[in-house]
Amino acid sequence: MKKANEILELVKTDGLTKKEHQETRDFLVRSIFRDISFKKQEMSYVERELKELMSLLDFQLDSMPGIDLVTASALIAEIGDVRSFPNANKLARFAGIAPVYFGSGGKGKEQKSKQGNRTLHALFYNLAVQQVQVAKGSKLPRNPVFHAYYQRKLKEGKTKGQALVCIMRRLVNIIYGMMKHKTAYELPEIKEKDLV
Structure with a gap:
């Protein structure tokens, strides 16, 4: 207008x-x-x-920074009944975030999965990106805990993509717990030594 x-x-x-x-x-x-x-x-x-x-x-997913009404409803629609997943690992595999083992005869390695629900994978990816974003004006991270974790993974030698996958995996655990127990997200306190 x-x-x-x-x-x-x-x-x-x-x-x-x-x-x-x-x-x-x-x-x-x-x-x-x-x-x-x-x-x-x-x-x-x-x-x-x-x-x-x-x-x-009665899900409180929008209590987490970066999750608005539309994202929360999309997560619920893609995950469905969270009780159908016995644990967060099963949800991560369903979303295509958990690595898959390729090999036989005791030899092989784990590789990035190209399987799973790609819509849910994209939701977790976008959410991970939002967790490490820094506000332009104030230079403050949206989620200081995830920002510090992301920086720590980069220092360990992981690429930006690999560090985001680590965050996605953690987000699966958090969202799984929030949906299973119908709890709100509480930003954990960050220790001085964890700050970069």
Whole structure:
């Protein structure tokens, strides 16, 4: 809306700018505007419905930094009934985060899994990235505990991608516990020696 008003103001200052087939152009712009307005209204209805459903389910995933209503509902939709996973390791394997052993005859190695629920994997990846983000203005990390853990993994020689996978694995444990026990996330206190 703000951008549209700015454009209209610029059009007024330009004066007469009519071109060939101007009526058709005006019609298309109005049509796009009506479509955007409709979708924004629909999104507010969907968000209201999601809030109501989330309060009924009583999961408190949005208490963790980086998880909003949409992310929380996507996690719940992809995980389903958390009781179907006996432990967090099974959930990690389902999400394709746990490494898979390739080998036979006692020889082999663990490699990154390309199996599992890719949508859930992407949700955990995006959440891991958000946990280590630093605010531009204040230079403060969104989650100091995960930021310190990420820096520690980098110092150990892991690549950025490997360090993010370590965070994803920890997030699986936390989200599994939060969903199983219906508890809120509490930011743990960070010790001075853990700060980088």
